[in-house]
Amino acid sequence: MALPVKTATLSRRALLAAAGSSCALGFLPKTASARSGSDPRFVVIILRGALDGLSAVAPVGDPDYAALHGAIALPPAGEHAALPLDGFFGLHPSMPVFARLYKENRASVIHAVATSYRERSHFDGQDVLESGYPGPGHTESGWLNRAIFALPGSETSRLRGLGVGATAPLVIRGRAPVLGWAPQILPAASDDLAMRVLDLYQHRDAALAAALRIGLETDEMAARGGLSGDMAKARGGMDQPNGMRQAARGAARLLATDDGPRVAALAFDGWDMHANEGGATGQLATRLSGLDGAFEELEMGLGEHWRDTAVLAVTEFGRTARINGTGGSDHGTGAAAFLVGGAVKGGRVIADWPGLKPNQLYQGRDLAPTADLRAVMKGLLADLFRLFPSTLGDKVFPDSAAVQPMPGLLAG
Amino acid sequence: MSFGPDSRGVLVALKRFGLGPKPGDLSAAAADPRGFILAETQQAGVALLEKPQLAKSSAALQALFADQQNKRAERERTLAQGMASAAQAGLAGSVMAAAPPQMPVTAAIGPDGKPKPQEPTVEQRLFRAEAMARYEKQAAASAGFVERLVAFWSNHFAVSVAKDQFVRVAAGPYEREAIRPYVLGKFADMLKAVESHPAMLFYLDNQRSSGPNSAAGRFAGKGLNENLAREILELHTLGAEGGYSQDDVTALARILTGWSIAQAESEVGTPGAFLFKSNWHEPGAQILLGETYAQTGVRQGEAALADIARHPSTATHIATKLVRHFIADDPPPGMIAKLAKVFRDTDGDLHAVTVALAGDDEAWRLPMTKIRTPNEFLIAAMRATGNLPAEPGPILNMSNALGMPLWQPPGPNGFADTQAAWATPESMKLRLDVAAQLAQRAKDVEHPLGVLDSIAGPEASTETRETVSRAESRQQALAIIFMSPEFQRR
Numbered sequence: 001m002a003l004p005v006k007t008a009t010l011s012r013r014a015l016l017a018a019a020g021s022s023c024a025l026g027f028l029p030k031t032a033s034a035r036s037g038s039d040p041r042f043v044v045i046i047l048r049g050a051l052d053g054l055s056a057v058a059p060v061g062d063p064d065y066a067a068l069h070g071a072i073a074l075p076p077a078g079e080h081a082a083l084p085l086d087g088f089f090g091l092h093p094s095m096p097v098f099a100r101l102y103k104e105n106r107a108s109v110i111h112a113v114a115t116s117y118r119e120r121s122h123f124d125g126q127d128v129l130e131s132g133y134p135g136p137g138h139t140e141s142g143w144l145n146r147a148i149f150a151l152p153g154s155e156t157s158r159l160r161g162l163g164v165g166a167t168a169p170l171v172i173r174g175r176a177p178v179l180g181w182a183p184q185i186l187p188a189a190s191d192d193l194a195m196r197v198l199d200l201y202q203h204r205d206a207a208l209a210a211a212l213r214i215g216l217e218t219d220e221m222a223a224r225g226g227l228s229g230d231m232a233k234a235r236g237g238m239d240q241p242n243g244m245r246q247a248a249r250g251a252a253r254l255l256a257t258d259d260g261p262r263v264a265a266l267a268f269d270g271w272d273m274h275a276n277e278g279g280a281t282g283q284l285a286t287r288l289s290g291l292d293g294a295f296e297e298l299e300m301g302l303g304e305h306w307r308d309t310a311v312l313a314v315t316e317f318g319r320t321a322r323i324n325g326t327g328g329s330d331h332g333t334g335a336a337a338f339l340v341g342g343a344v345k346g347g348r349v350i351a352d353w354p355g356l357k358p359n360q361l362y363q364g365r366d367l368a369p370t371a372d373l374r375a376v377m378k379g380l381l382a383d384l385f386r387l388f389p390s391t392l393g394d395k396v397f398p399d400s401a402a403v404q405p406m407p408g409l410l411a412g
Numbered sequence: 413m414s415f416g417p418d419s420r421g422v423l424v425a426l427k428r429f430g431l432g433p434k435p436g437d438l439s440a441a442a443a444d445p446r447g448f449i450l451a452e453t454q455q456a457g458v459a460l461l462e463k464p465q466l467a468k469s470s471a472a473l474q475a476l477f478a479d480q481q482n483k484r485a486e487r488e489r490t491l492a493q494g495m496a497s498a499a500q501a502g503l504a505g506s507v508m509a510a511a512p513p514q515m516p517v518t519a520a521i522g523p524d525g526k527p528k529p530q531e532p533t534v535e536q537r538l539f540r541a542e543a544m545a546r547y548e549k550q551a552a553a554s555a556g557f558v559e560r561l562v563a564f565w566s567n568h569f570a571v572s573v574a575k576d577q578f579v580r581v582a583a584g585p586y587e588r589e590a591i592r593p594y595v596l597g598k599f600a601d602m603l604k605a606v607e608s609h610p611a612m613l614f615y616l617d618n619q620r621s622s623g624p625n626s627a628a629g630r631f632a633g634k635g636l637n638e639n640l641a642r643e644i645l646e647l648h649t650l651g652a653e654g655g656y657s658q659d660d661v662t663a664l665a666r667i668l669t670g671w672s673i674a675q676a677e678s679e680v681g682t683p684g685a686f687l688f689k690s691n692w693h694e695p696g697a698q699i700l701l702g703e704t705y706a707q708t709g710v711r712q713g714e715a716a717l718a719d720i721a722r723h724p725s726t727a728t729h730i731a732t733k734l735v736r737h738f739i740a741d742d743p744p745p746g747m748i749a750k751l752a753k754v755f756r757d758t759d760g761d762l763h764a765v766t767v768a769l770a771g772d773d774e775a776w777r778l779p780m781t782k783i784r785t786p787n788e789f790l791i792a793a794m795r796a797t798g799n800l801p802a803e804p805g806p807i808l809n810m811s812n813a814l815g816m817p818l819w820q821p822p823g824p825n826g827f828a829d830t831q832a833a834w835a836t837p838e839s840m841k842l843r844l845d846v847a848a849q850l851a852q853r854a855k856d857v858e859h860p861l862g863v864l865d866s867i868a869g870p871e872a873s874t875e876t877r878e879t880v881s882r883a884e885s886r887q888q889a890l891a892i893i894f895m896s897p898e899f900q901r902r
Binding site for chain 2: 119121122123124127136137139140163167170173179180181182184185186187188189190192193194196197199200201203204205207208211212213214215216217218219275276325326327
C-alpha cells in the first residue's frame, strides 16, 4: 500500500523548503483568506459503527418516517418528542447542547450525505471515510493528515495534528507528525523514573531520547491545561458518555494551548445497533448524549478559541430506513453529519431531501445520499486552511476533482 | 560472568532472532549461539499450539452461532412480551416508542445479594483462552525464534478482530490452523491454508463474492467482491510493485468465487468450516498473470494460488519483509537478494529460508537498530522476570494501551514494522508507564543488577549499569532495565 503521491509530495516539500515562502501550489497566502487573522481549530470525530441518522436527526415532517422507523421513531410532539430544528427535522432529545448551539447559529446538520462507498462493511466504510480515497484498501494515511501535510512545511509543523486514543484514528495518521494523547489507562510513571530514563537515553540512544522527550512534553502540556492526575484517568470506554466527554475535554485542553496542536481527531465507538436501538431513551440515546457532552466539553475547554473552531462528526454510512425485527436497524447508506463550533454558520439542516417513499430509498431500503461527504470536508478545509480545490481533489481526497467543496459552511 | 568468546552473538541470537533471554538463557546459548536458535527450528512440532481447552475454528464458530441464535430468540421473546403487556395496559403504539423494551437484566444479583461479576460472552471466553495460550507459549519458548516467525507470518497474513465477532472467535484458531503448521514448511501450503480459512474469507469478504455469471450471481444480482483477491496479490504474495494489473485482481477474484464458509443453517458442509459453493463460482477459464486457468471448481483457485506462491515477485516480497522484520528498517539489498534466491531455489521452503536468514553472517554483524514491537517488549519483560500473569487481562490491556491490540491491526497490511511506527513520542511515554507497571507486578525479583546481567550480560553499557545501580528502589531499577536501549532494541 504505497502512497501513490510519494515522490510528488516529497519534491514539493523540498521546493517549499528551498523557497521558504507560502506562495506554493495548493495554498493561498494567509491574507487572501476571508478568515484572516484567526487561528482556526478543526476537530473531526469519527462515529464508528454507522450512526442512525434518521433517529439522530429525524425527518419528523416526512410522511413516511414514522411508519418506517416504527417503534423507535421520535414523535414530533409530546413527552419524548424530537427537539424542533426547522419544522421538518427534529433533533434527538438527548442532545440539548447541540439544540442550543443550533439556536445560536453555531451548529448545522448535513443530512442524506455519504462517502463514495456503497457497500455495507463497517471496516471498509471507515477506511473510505478516513482515508479519503474513493474506495477501500488504503490504510496508510488519512485525509486530515494529508491536508496538514499539503500545507507549507512551516504551517504543517505549526498546526500539528493530535490523535486522541491509544491509537490515532486513521483519518489523522500519515506523514505529517501527529501528537498523541489518551486518557490514562495505566497509572503514569513517576517523573523521577521518566527523568532517569531520559537521561540514560541522552547518553546512549538519541532517537529514543528525542521521542521520549516529546512524549513527556505533550504530557506536560496536557498537565498545564489541567489534565493531570485524576482528570487524566480513563473514565470509560469510547462508547460510553464519560469516555467521550473525557476524550473531548483532553482534546480541548491541548487545542487551547498556545503551542499546542490545532487539528484533532477522535473516534467514538458503539453506533452499530442491530437490536434494541431505543427511541428517546435506550442505547442510541446514551451514545448521543455522550456525543452531545463531547460538544459541550469542546466548547468549554476551548474558551476564547471556540469562536475559531469547527467540529465535524461523521460516520461511515447510515442505517436502513425501516427498523428490523429486533428493534434496531441494519447497515444502510445515506447518513447525517454534525457540524458545530463558533466558526460555523449554523442554524441550518443542509439537505437535498430525497424522500422516504419506497422508490426514493436507495436500493429500496436506505436513505438515498444526495450529498458527498467529501464536499463537506473539502469546504471546511478550504475555508479553514485555505487549501486549493485542486489540492483537495488530488492530494487530500485522491481522484475527487469532480466533487466541489461545499461553500459557506463557516461564518465569513 | 562468562558467556564464551561471543557475548554479542548470544544477544543477537536471543534478541534479534528470539523473544529475549530468560534467566540462564545467555549461558545456555553461549557455546553456540547460531546452533541454539537453529536447534529450536529442528524440534518436531515446535510451532504447533494444541491444547484441550482450545477449540477448532469450526467448533468455536458453532459456539458463536449458537450463542447468537439464543440471543435472537431471547430478544424476540422479550419483544413479544413487551407488546403483550403494552396491549394489556391499553397503551398505544406511540408510547411503545418512548419506552422501548430493554434486554432483561438477568442474574445481576447473586444469592448473597452482592452483584455478580458479569459472565464473559462466548467470544470473550474463546478469545481470552487463545490469547493466554499464545502468551504462555511465547513466554516459555527456548529462544523464541519460532514464535517470532509465527508472529511475523500471522502479521503478514493479518486478520483483525475489529471486523466482527466472527473474526474475534476465529483469529486464535486461524493462527494455530493456518499459520503455525507451515512456518517451517512450504509457503504455498501456508498460502492455501490461509486463503481458505474462514477467518480470512470472512475478514476480506470473500464469502460475499459471487461470480456474475454463476447460478447465485444471476439469481440474486450480487456480484464480485475483489477484496481478498486484491490483498492476496498486493500484500500476501507479489507485493504492490510485483507486476500485476487491475485485470489480474478481477481475474483472481473470479477464480476465488465460491470460496466460502458453511453458515450455521447450512445443509452442506460443517458449520463454521470452509465450504466451496459451486453455484457461486464464476464458470469458465480465467487468465491471471498471463496464465490460463481452465480448471473447474475449487481446483482453479488452488492452481492459481500455487503459481502465485512461486512467482519471483513473491520471493522478493517475502524476503524483503523478513529482512526488514529481523534485521533493519531499511533492509540491506544484498541480504534480500540472497534470501529471495533461496526462496526461489527451494520452491518456497520456509525452513530453508529461515536457516538462510539466521545463517547469514550479515545478520550477526549488523548493529541491532530495530525497536521491539509492543508485544515483543511485553513478552521479553515476562521472560526476563519469569512473571507471567495467571490470566491474559493485564497483558491484553497493556498491548491495547501501547497501540498493538492482539490480532487487531489497523488494516489487512498488519502492524507496521519500523521504528517510525513504534518509537513515536506517545508510544515511548506509554512504554515508560508500562515499564513502571511491569516492575510493580514483578514478584521475587533478585538483585536488579542480576536481571541486567541475565538480559544483557557483559554487553550492558556502563551508563545503563550505573543508572540501574543508582535507582532509588528495586522496582525503579527494574523499570529502568525494561526501558534501557539494551532491552528496547533488538
